[in-house]
Structure formats: C-alpha cells, structure tokens
Amino acid sequence: MARHTVRLTVNGTPREADVESRLLLVHLLRESFRLTGTHIGCDTTHCGACTVLLDGVPVKSCTVLAVQADGRKVTTVEGLETDKLHPIQEAFMEEHGLQCGFCTPGMMLTSAALLEKTKNPGEDEIRHAISGNLCRCTGYVNIVKAVQHAAAKLG
Amino acid sequence: MIPPSFDYHAPRTLPEALALLGQLGDEAKILSGGQSLLPMMKLRFAQPAHLVDIGRIPGLDYIKEEGGFLKIGALAREAGLEASEVVRSKYPILADTAAVIADPLVRNLATVAGNLAHGDPANDHPATMLALGAEVVATGPKGSRTIPIDQFFTGLFTTALQPSEVLTEIRIPAPPPGSGGAYVKLERKVGDFATAGAAVFLVIKGGTIERAGVGLTNAGPMPIKAREAESYLKGKKPDEATFAEAGRLAAAATRPGADRRGSVDYKKEMARVLTVRALRKAAQRAGGR
Numbered sequence: 001m002a003r004h005t006v007r008l009t010v011n012g013t014p015r016e017a018d019v020e021s022r023l024l025l026v027h028l029l030r031e032s033f034r035l036t037g038t039h040i041g042c043d044t045t046h047c048g049a050c051t052v053l054l055d056g057v058p059v060k061s062c063t064v065l066a067v068q069a070d071g072r073k074v075t076t077v078e079g080l081e082t083d084k085l086h087p088i089q090e091a092f093m094e095e096h097g098l099q100c101g102f103c104t105p106g107m108m109l110t111s112a113a114l115l116e117k118t119k120n121p122g123e124d125e126i127r128h129a130i131s132g133n134l135c136r137c138t139g140y141v142n143i144v145k146a147v148q149h150a151a152a153k154l155g
Numbered sequence: 156m157i158p159p160s161f162d163y164h165a166p167r168t169l170p171e172a173l174a175l176l177g178q179l180g181d182e183a184k185i186l187s188g189g190q191s192l193l194p195m196m197k198l199r200f201a202q203p204a205h206l207v208d209i210g211r212i213p214g215l216d217y218i219k220e221e222g223g224f225l226k227i228g229a230l231a232r233e234a235g236l237e238a239s240e241v242v243r244s245k246y247p248i249l250a251d252t253a254a255v256i257a258d259p260l261v262r263n264l265a266t267v268a269g270n271l272a273h274g275d276p277a278n279d280h281p282a283t284m285l286a287l288g289a290e291v292v293a294t295g296p297k298g299s300r301t302i303p304i305d306q307f308f309t310g311l312f313t314t315a316l317q318p319s320e321v322l323t324e325i326r327i328p329a330p331p332p333g334s335g336g337a338y339v340k341l342e343r344k345v346g347d348f349a350t351a352g353a354a355v356f357l358v359i360k361g362g363t364i365e366r367a368g369v370g371l372t373n374a375g376p377m378p379i380k381a382r383e384a385e386s387y388l389k390g391k392k393p394d395e396a397t398f399a400e401a402g403r404l405a406a407a408a409t410r411p412g413a414d415r416r417g418s419v420d421y422k423k424e425m426a427r428v429l430t431v432r433a434l435r436k437a438a439q440r441a442g443g444r
C-alpha cells in the first residue's frame with residue numbers, strides 16, 4: 001500500500017499530510033484536516049455537495065485523489081469568510097438561499113467561482129453554472145436570487 | 156466509497172510517463188481528468204495496481220489550429236473546449252458536444268482525450284469524432300503513430316491504444332468551405348449519459364452533399380459510424396426527404412440495449428429522430444439550405 005506526503009495550501013494555510021494513494025480529497029479535507037463544511041452527498045460525482053475550488057476552479061472533491069491536489073491551492077467553504085462573511089454567504093442568508101443547508105457549501109463555492117469570472121450573470125448563466133450542484137429541497141429559485149444579490153453586492 | 160489500493164505515479168515529462176508505462180505494462184492505467192476512471196474504481200469496475208497521472212506533464216493542454224488541423228492536446232479539458240473561441244466559431248459541433256457532457260464541475264477536470272481513450276460507447280466525443288473523421292496520435296516507447304478514429308474503437312471499453320501508449324493528441328481536419336456539423340443529444344437530466352445522441356458533419360457544394368459523416372452515441376457496444384447513411388447522403392440534395400431516409404438508415408445501424416433509459420425500439424426511434432435533427436442543424440450551419 002503506497003503512501004505519499006502531500007503538501008497543499010488549504011484556505012491560504014500550508015498543510016501537509018501522509019496519505020494513501022487512494023485517499024480522496026474530500027476525506028483528506030474532512031477527516032485529516034477536520035474541515036467538515038465540505039459535505040459528502042452522493043459520492044458518485046453527481047450531486048456537487050463536495051464541491052471545492054482547486055486552484056480557483058470548482059471541482060467535485062469525491063472524484064479527485066488527495067495526491068492529485070499535491071502542490072495546489074484548495075478553497076473550502078470555511079475559506080470563503082475572511083474577517084467578515086463573503087458576499088455570497090451574506091446573500092444566501094438574506095435571500096433565504098438554503099433550506100436544509102446540505103448543498104449550500106457547494107452551491108456557494110460554485111457561485112463564488114462564477115462571480116469571479118462573470119460580473120452580472122443572468123438567470124440562465126447561473127442555472128447553467130450550478131447544474132452540477134443538486135438541491136434536494138429544490139430551492140433553486142432562492143439560490144438563483146441569492147447569487148444575483150451577491151453579484152449586485154460585488155458590483 | 157474509497158477506491159481499491161493502488162500505487163500512484165506522477166511523472167513530470169512524457170518520456171518519464173512512457174518509461175513507467177513500459178515498466179508497469181497492463182497493471183497500470185493512465186489517470187488524467189479522472190472523471191470516468193475514479194468513479195469506476197470506486198465501484199470496483201476497475202482495479203488497476205498502478206495509476207500513472209499524466210496531469211502534471213506541462214504543455215499538453217493546448218487547443219490550436221495548425222497544419223490544416225484543429226489539434227487538441229491530451230490534457231485539454233472539456234471546459235477549455237467550451238470556452239475556446241476557435242472551437243465556437245469554426246467547430247461548433249465540438250462546442251455542442253462539450254456542453255452536454257456531464258456537468259460544468261466535471262467538465263472542469265474531464266479531458267477530451269480521456270473521453271475517447273476510455274472507450275465508452277456512452278461517451279459523447281466518439282460519435283462527434285467519427286462524424287468529423289478525426290485522427291488520434293498515440294505515443295509509445297518507439298515514437299508516435301496516427302490512428303484514424305474509425306479504427307480506434309475496438310470493443311466495449313477497449314481501443315486500439317496499447318498499454319504502453321498515451322493518447323497525446325486529437326487531430327480534426329479543418330472544415331472546408333460549405334461544411335457544417337452538429338451534435339444533438341437526448342438525456343433524462345443534466346449529467347446523464349445519452350438515451351441517444353447523433354453527430355453529423357456535412358460538406359455541401361452547389362446544393363449537393365459532397366461528403367457526410369454520421370456518428371451515434373450509446374447505440375450499441377461500440378460508438379457507431381453509420382456508414383450506410385453516410386454513403387446514401389453522398390450526392391443527394393440536403394432536403395427533408397434525404398434526411399428522413401438517412402435517419403432511417405442510421406437507426407438501422409444501431410444495436411442498443413434496453414435499460415432504464417428506454418426500450419430497444421424507443422432508443423432506435425430516438426436515434427432516427429436525433430439523426431434527422433442533427434442533419435438539419437448541420438446543413439443550416441453549412442449554409443446549404
């Protein structure tokens with residue numbers, strides 16, 4: 001059983017861990033680093049609950065090996081907040097963009113990445129961007145509103 | 156689900172990757188985007204002893220026109236294809252295809268080359284590449300060879316690639332004037348494999364179809380090149396009667412299996428309908444009608 005040392009930057013902090021080749025990034029984050037804001041939903045690359053940003057790009061961390069993240073930057077939902085909440089977090093609160101909250105970390109990370117690229121996305125663009133993130137509460141209307149609200153805050 | 160144990164190798168150069176593959180033989184699988192391989196490993200459909208991750212090899216993520224071809228490097232992502240200006244303007248069939256593969260998060264990692272090398276008849280690029288008459292470049296210990304796409308798929312999840320070879324480049328002939336292509340897919344929901352999918356590329360000259368390529372997705376144990384439909388289209392006028400007959404011939408070439416996406420009859424009928432729709436769209440893009 002092969003082990004490797006991985007060194008990566010998680011939410012701006014350099015981290016190191018000794019991992020098995022087969023360890024998934026989502027398990028490294030949740031179990032080794034105790035960053036449990038990244039959720040495990042379907043575990044089959046469908047639902048997007050495990051979405052993190054890998055070098056700024058949203059990916060499903062249940063379908064990335066921890067060793068593949070060696071030397072790279074990972075942002076989890078815990079990394080969105082600085083000294084205050086990220087505008088996308090405020091917007092999800094203000095527009096009631098969550099019900100049970102399970103999909104919310106993934107929704108917010110995907111949306112934050114969209115807003116980095118696109119200033120004022122239309123409803124279609126938002127719905128397209130989050131089409132790999134499933135909300136079982138079906139609260140998409142308010143999620144879209146929250147992303148638009150965050151876009152307005154970000155100007 | 157955690158994949159079965161394996162050893163992980165991360166070569167920094169192509170020669171280093173080839174040396175590893177030569178040494179590990181068929182015990183190794185190549186990992187690039189990992190969006191098909193890792194789910195299969197988690198489900199124990201694949202249990203390679205070694206993964207050779209080519210994702211850290213620099214310079215393989217290009218999408219560029221050169222020497223009469225669109226060249227897509229081994230590590231070009233689906234998201235890169237969707238965003239590429241040259242693809243959107245000159246190869247809209249490729250943009251059609253990339254946009255319906257899995258979902259945007261998967262497309263941020265999934266590679267175009269991996270979509271072919273995986274050898275899955277349910278994948279979308281095989282049909283498109285068959286319609287376009289693409290070639291793939293396989294690089295092995297003794298150098299590179301070019302494989303025409305219609306000789307690339309050899310069976311369910313198998314291709315003409317040797318265990319010692321890496322699919323390093325896809326080459327698509329630059330579209331001649333008066334040509335157009337389209338990919339149309341029927342899926343139950345975003346991210347699903349195709350219930351049926353049809354790719355069409357047409358070259359239309361003086362109101363007559365000079366050349367036609369027709370590829371079909373998830374319609375049998377291998378990606379299908381609908382040869383009867385292709386030869387029928389040649390020399391015909393791009394009109395509804397022609398498209399209807401070509402759709403019928405394309406559907407006759409399919410061998411789908413029944414599953415939760417539909418019965419055999421339904422899938423054959425959808426292959427027919429989608430072929431006709433792709434023909435209309437391709438002809439429209441060719442400016443031929």
